Amino acid sequence: MAENEIFTRDVLIKYLNESDKEKIKELTERAYKVKVDNIGTKVYLRGLIELSNICSKDCYYCGIRQSNTKVERYELTDEQVMEAAEFAWRSKYGSLVLQAGERCGRRYISKVTRLVKNIKELTGGELGITLSLGEQSKDVYKEWFDAGAHRYLLRIESSNKELYAKIHPKNTRHSWDVRVRAIKDLIDVGFQTGTGVMIGLPYQTTENLADDLLFIKEIGVHMVGMGPYLKHSDTPLGSIADEHPSLDLTLKMVALLRLMLPKINIAATTAMQVIDPYGREKAVMAGANIIMPNMTITEVRKNYQIYENKPGVKDDASVSKSKLEQNLKEMNIEIGWNEWGDSRAFKG
Ligand code: 5AD
Numbered sequence: 001m002a003e004n005e006i007f008t009r010d011v012l013i014k015y016l017n018e019s020d021k022e023k024i025k026e027l028t029e030r031a032y033k034v035k036v037d038n039i040g041t042k043v044y045l046r047g048l049i050e051l052s053n054i055c056s057k058d059c060y061y062c063g064i065r066q067s068n069t070k071v072e073r074y075e076l077t078d079e080q081v082m083e084a085a086e087f088a089w090r091s092k093y094g095s096l097v098l099q100a101g102e103r104c105g106r107r108y109i110s111k112v113t114r115l116v117k118n119i120k121e122l123t124g125g126e127l128g129i130t131l132s133l134g135e136q137s138k139d140v141y142k143e144w145f146d147a148g149a150h151r152y153l154l155r156i157e158s159s160n161k162e163l164y165a166k167i168h169p170k171n172t173r174h175s176w177d178v179r180v181r182a183i184k185d186l187i188d189v190g191f192q193t194g195t196g197v198m199i200g201l202p203y204q205t206t207e208n209l210a211d212d213l214l215f216i217k218e219i220g221v222h223m224v225g226m227g228p229y230l231k232h233s234d235t236p237l238g239s240i241a242d243e244h245p246s247l248d249l250t251l252k253m254v255a256l257l258r259l260m261l262p263k264i265n266i267a268a269t270t271a272m273q274v275i276d277p278y279g280r281e282k283a284v285m286a287g288a289n290i291i292m293p294n295m296t297i298t299e300v301r302k303n304y305q306i307y308e309n310k311p312g313v314k315d316d317a318s319v320s321k322s323k324l325e326q327n328l329k330e331m332n333i334e335i336g337w338n339e340w341g342d343s344r345a346f347k348g
Helices: 009-016 021-039 078-090 106-122 138-147 161-166 176-189 206-219 247-260 270-275 279-284 317-330
Strands: 044-052 095-100 128-132 151-153 192-195 223-228 265-268
Touching (some): 009 206, 044 078, 095 151, 106 128, 138 176, 161 176, 176 192, 223 247, 247 265, 247 279, 265 279, 270 279, 279 317
Parallel strands (some): 095 128, 128 151, 151 192, 192 223
16 A cells, blocks of 8 residues: 555545455554544544434435334423533533434524523533534524534535435435535535535445545535444335445545545444444544534433434433443543544634
């Protein structure tokens, strides 16, 4: 492997097709070294609050899609969110993520604005706030940014327009172009912006994955969260018999992305933990530097199953915290307590 290798489409495809365990190990170790040389060894935590599972979208892969009538819908109260925020702050997580299905009503938008302001106030501005609330107008993004949120996650899901069309309903509410526009709006507004894709989707090819990596580089985001696609039986795609993608494929994606973009934040996502109990920690050893421990209250966790077998649905925030700390300790991975852990690829 050349030190200054250029990751062209062909090179990426070659690595993604690699099945030799030794070669994969070499790739992930090289990515780990590039991470350490550029941004250090620490993992930063973002406590995850699943604010609501109400969703106006109908993505064919997602368990909380609007048409899934088996899901009991919820929305956390302001008090429940503030309690979780306080837990994150006291736990020295450094920052939190507010995530929910996609909604656009004025009442809801104002609630998010109010929550962001209240969390900032409660923590004297100490706790960083990331939002993951789907596609919104640029004005709404501005409103939330001005309220004090400074990071936003919006996955492109797949950079390939045809594949995107296959995994979403064919209407204007599920438009690839609108989604790309939204990612660009977020960058424009001033957010540290994250995107990402699902790995191992039905119909997805290795070429698509190579293009996903090139898309992520091209669009200029500061953070990335990618994870294996996992089927959910109560969804249209869930009826397609498919095996989980291998953890190796996800690790190769993480490692290649780290080599292409040495300074960005890359999340070791919860979906990785479904295909391997140490999936997230292995991703950290392949170049990821962010973990998002779940802090959602136990009562509603079971209702936020975007895929099946989501780990820790019976746990509460402190159990998720101690399990994660234990895992990280076993693997000698150091945590960046009380730090925002901003992307070093972000220049304000
Ligand atoms: N498997 C894996 N990831 C999924 N997501 C939604 N449904 C699934 C699934 N079945 C991911 C999407 C979304 C994020 C919040 O969860 O990428 O952006």
